[in-house]
Amino acid sequence: MLNDDNRADITKRLNRIAGQVQGIQRMVDDDRYCVDILTQIAAARAALGKVSNQVLEAHLDTCVVTSFASGNENDREAKVRELLDVFGRYMSK
Amino acid sequence: MLNDDNRADITKRLNRIAGQVQGIQRMVDDDRYCVDILTQIAAARAALGKVSNQVLEAHLDTCVVTSFASGNENDREAKVRELLDVFGRYMSK
Amino acid sequence: MLNDDNRADITKRLNRIAGQVQGIQRMVDDDRYCVDILTQIAAARAALGKVSNQVLEAHLDTCVVTSFASGNENDREAKVRELLDVFGRYMSK
Amino acid sequence: MLNDDNRADITKRLNRIAGQVQGIQRMVDDDRYCVDILTQIAAARAALGKVSNQVLEAHLDTCVVTSFASGNENDREAKVRELLDVFGRYMSK
Numbered sequence: 001m002l003n004d005d006n007r008a009d010i011t012k013r014l015n016r017i018a019g020q021v022q023g024i025q026r027m028v029d030d031d032r033y034c035v036d037i038l039t040q041i042a043a044a045r046a047a048l049g050k051v052s053n054q055v056l057e058a059h060l061d062t063c064v065v066t067s068f069a070s071g072n073e074n075d076r077e078a079k080v081r082e083l084l085d086v087f088g089r090y091m092s093k
Numbered sequence: 094m095l096n097d098d099n100r101a102d103i104t105k106r107l108n109r110i111a112g113q114v115q116g117i118q119r120m121v122d123d124d125r126y127c128v129d130i131l132t133q134i135a136a137a138r139a140a141l142g143k144v145s146n147q148v149l150e151a152h153l154d155t156c157v158v159t160s161f162a163s164g165n166e167n168d169r170e171a172k173v174r175e176l177l178d179v180f181g182r183y184m185s186k
Numbered sequence: 187m188l189n190d191d192n193r194a195d196i197t198k199r200l201n202r203i204a205g206q207v208q209g210i211q212r213m214v215d216d217d218r219y220c221v222d223i224l225t226q227i228a229a230a231r232a233a234l235g236k237v238s239n240q241v242l243e244a245h246l247d248t249c250v251v252t253s254f255a256s257g258n259e260n261d262r263e264a265k266v267r268e269l270l271d272v273f274g275r276y277m278s279k
Numbered sequence: 280m281l282n283d284d285n286r287a288d289i290t291k292r293l294n295r296i297a298g299q300v301q302g303i304q305r306m307v308d309d310d311r312y313c314v315d316i317l318t319q320i321a322a323a324r325a326a327l328g329k330v331s332n333q334v335l336e337a338h339l340d341t342c343v344v345t346s347f348a349s350g351n352e353n354d355r356e357a358k359v360r361e362l363l364d365v366f367g368r369y370m371s372k
Contacts, residue, residue: 007121014118021114024144025107028100034152035175041145042182045138049277051117052134056273059127060266068254080246082128087242089135091235091276142370149366153359161347173339180335183370184328193307200304207300210330211293214286220338221361227331228368231324237303238320245313268314275321 001062006054013051020044052090094155099147106144113137145183187248192240199237206230238276280341285333292330299323331369 002010021044027037067079095103114137120130160172188196207230213223253265281289300323306316346358 010121014114018114021107021111028103034148037148038145038179041141045141048134048138052131053270055127055130057270060269065254068251083246084243086131150363153362158347158355161344176339177336196307200300204300207293207297214289220334223334224331224365227327231327234320234324238317241313241316272317
């Protein structure tokens with residue numbers, strides 16, 4: 001669960017990322033140098049990575065703490081599975 | 094340099110990514126489950142990764158081929174530097 | 187904390203990775219094609235990634251569950267910090 | 280193609296990485312804290328990443344330059360394909 005501070009901050013970041021994606025589109029339209037486009041794409045990816053870090057932090061602080069504290073073994077198992085799955089999605093091969 | 098086909102395809106992909114970023118914002122607004130948000134962020138990152146692959150392919154096919162074929166050692170050096178820099182930006186730590 | 191099964195399995199994987207690193211050295215000595223060397227390095231990195239997944243799973247199943255269930259807020263905070271730090275170390279930029 | 284300097288430097292790095300893998304094994308045997316093990320695994324992955332950067336640099340400086348300069352379109356195509364494949368192997372999802 002995100003709290004209001006998280007939500008406000010993430011919203012600001014996502015707006016900026018939307019702007020970065022538009023900026024990449026403009027660079028493509030304006031025939032800008034490929035390497036500059038690649039640098040901007042990397043920056044947008046990094047910015048999304050920061051958002052994911054924040055969402056993960058909120059997730060650990062709330063859902064995972066609650067689940068692990070609950071003593072419900074099935075729920076706990078599911079949460080561990082999900083975290084490993086998330087880790088796998090973001091880790092490079 | 095991107096050709097018209099590349100530009101059209103990348104534009105389509107960037108439009109879809111802009112939609113994904115909006116979708117993530119909606120998920121945040123609607124208080125959706127953090128793990129589902131993380132999955133969507135990973136998907137948007139992966140989609141940006143595919144765009145970068147396409148831009149890199151175009152770059153290799155055009156600028157890099159031209160540079161390496163030119164025999165201009167300084168330009169060649171610069172191109173190699175840039176490619177390693179791009180590689181470093183995308184590789185996980 | 188790793189249990190005996192984890193430890194045995196991870197040991198087997200690390201032995202294999204040590205062999206992969208030796209193999210890469212042999213390829214370098216034998217002047218093998220760079221792209222083949224790069225493919226083997228990527229394979230060793232991926233194998234290390236799988237070990238980290240297993241260690242992380244054990245960590246979540248034991249230390250993190252215990253900490254989050256303990257109600258000790260400071261310890262919990264520290265565990266969350268550590269997990270985000272680990273996540274950051276493995277995520278690509 | 281690696282030159283002698285590259286080969287010597289990469290050999291030194293691979294030796295160090297072999298030592299890191301042994302160190303990880305010792306940490307596992309000694310029941311060290313999972314997060315410390317994960318940090319060491321990340322360090323070994325990063326060290327392999329640096330080797331790959333060096334191999335890639337040598338590859339670009341030699342094989343790729345030669346191929347792109349040769350005017351042999353099939354060979355050039357193959358080299359571009361290989362580079363994109365390498366890029367894909369190292370990029371995070």
